Amino acid sequence: MTELPGTRTVRRRYVTVCSLLWLPSGLGLASMVLLFGERGMSLAAVAALFAAHSLTVAVLELPTGGLSDVLGRRPVLAVAGGLNVAACLLVGLGTTAWVLTAGMVLMGAARALSSGTAEAWYVDAVQERSGQDAELRTGLARGGSATSAALAAGMLLGGALPWLLGLGPGLGARLSEATSGAVIVLSVPLLLAAGVRVVLVCYVLAVLREPPRPPATLRSVLRGVPATVLDGLRLGGRDTLVRRVLLTAAAVGGALATIELLIPGRTVELTGAAGSGAMVYAALACAGFVFNGLGSHLAPLAARVAGGGERAVLVSLGAGATGLLLLGITATSVHPMATTVAVVGFGLLYLGLGAASPNQNDLLHRRVTSTGRATALSVQSLALQLSGALTGLVAGAFRPGPVPWLLTGAVLLGGALLWLRRVEARAVPGTTIASDTRADVG
Structure with missing residues (x-):
């Protein structure tokens, strides 16, 4: 299929939005915990603050997805950016x-x-220009790569800024004389993140066009959002492929939760000190984003080599499960060879997850309509988050060792095996999709 020029423009805009969305998140991640500590917050209080964030996401995930489907992608993204500006200022100051x-x-x-929401806008815009059977995988892959690159850049910049500001000529001495000096320095990444969010809002309002929707009233929103959410939940129950996507998301959520919970302790064991262990973990986190982005970039190639999107998901998740198993069998050793194997496993996990995501989302978008697309993505995200929370509790109950890694690896392998059998093609209403037996041209 020949790609229309308008499709390339849509893809560039989607990649830009992904970058502007996630660069501030990386900036905040690098310094937020340290900032809370400098403000006198105990570890339990810091955990409670992050729990408030996670609980809010979980409670609002489905209603906001329905809101995006009812009101439109552009206004919802702009409101999200505005709320993030306020949030960064409150947390930073x-x-x-x-x-x-x-x-x-x-x-x-x-x-x-x-x-x-941004992904739903991209798919809607591409299908409006090129038809319901338009090629989606390449754009989804580039959006995933942009997200990972933005997170990695944000982590590096957010971690470097306090160090650079604290060691600048004469600045370190002046800050050391002020009781709030460390707080001021650690607040800079969050204030910079607020500035990037302002740019995001301006960009969204300026360039993210979408087809006109019926005028929304309070009554139509109150009636439309619950109905859209219920339709999204029912779709997961009656459609085999969508159900596979949700179960896969749950398996991925468990894998990510295990990494976030157990890797910091392993880096401390490896280096022998908490401070150096934290530095190693930060470097590994950046490397994980890089491998995830590389996997996303390679997703169209994986589909071509494997013979379709479903096979690509199977192979990619299998690679990720192999990475977890490598981390498991090396969990009790700090020998250089074991450490090397563990690092390979870490990279393989993120590479596999990165390659799987665009392929399975390409399949998901071909089973849903524009009226429920953001809701379907929200259900997928909720499955990942809830599974991650539950897995974190279970993994934390085990003593450090190979068991949590091996169990999580087995679950991810089970998620991969769900894709062994191809699902019979089914076009959503209003489409002419035949199947996903071909690999889309990237």
Whole structure:
């Protein structure tokens, strides 16, 4: 199929939005925990702040997905950006527990609003220009790569800024004389993140066009959002392929939760000190984003080599499960050879997850209509988050060792095996899709 020029423009805009969405997240991740600590927050209080964020995302995930389907992608993305600006300012400048809690809640609401909305806009825009059977995988892959690159860049910049500001000529001495010097320096990445969010809002309002929708009233929103959410939940129950996507998301959520919970302890064991272990973990996190982005970039190639999107998901998740198993069999050793194998496993996991995501989302978008696309993505995200929370509790109950890694690897392998049998093609209403037996041209 010949790609229309308008499709390339849509793809560039989608990649730009992905970058502007996730660069601020990386900036905040690098310094937020340290900032809370400098403000006198205990570890339990910091955990409670992050729990408030996660709970807000979980509660609002489905309603905000329905809101995006009812109101449109552009206004919802703009509101998400505005809420994130306020959240970054509250967290970056706030000094009391209630202000910081309000900031984390607003950040969670913004995350829920933006979840899947940009991707839904991209698919809608491409299908409007090129038809319902338009090639989607390449754009989804590039969006995933842009997301990973933005997170990695944000982590590096957010971690470097406080160090650079604290060591600047004469600045370090002046800051050391002020009791709030460390807080000021650690707030800079979040304030910069707020600035990037302002750019995002301006960009969304300026260039993200979408087909006109019926005028929304409060009554239509209150009636339309619950109906859209229920339709999204029913789709997961009656459609085999969508159900596979949701189960796969749950397996991936468990894998990511295990990594986030157990890798920091392993880096401390490897280096012998908490400080150096934290530095190694930060470097590994950046490497994980890089491998994830590389996997996303290679997703169209994986589909061509494997013979279709479903086979590509099978192979990619199988590679990720192999990575977890490598981490498991090396869990009790700090020998250089075991460490090398563990690093290979870590990279393989993120590479596999990165390659799987665009392929399975390409399949998902061919089973849903525009009226429920953001909701379907929100259901997928919720499955990942809830599974991650549950897996974290289960993995934390085990003593450090290979068992949590091996169990999670087995679950991810089970998610891969769901894709052994191809699902019979079924076109959604209003489409002419035949099947996914071919590999789309990237």
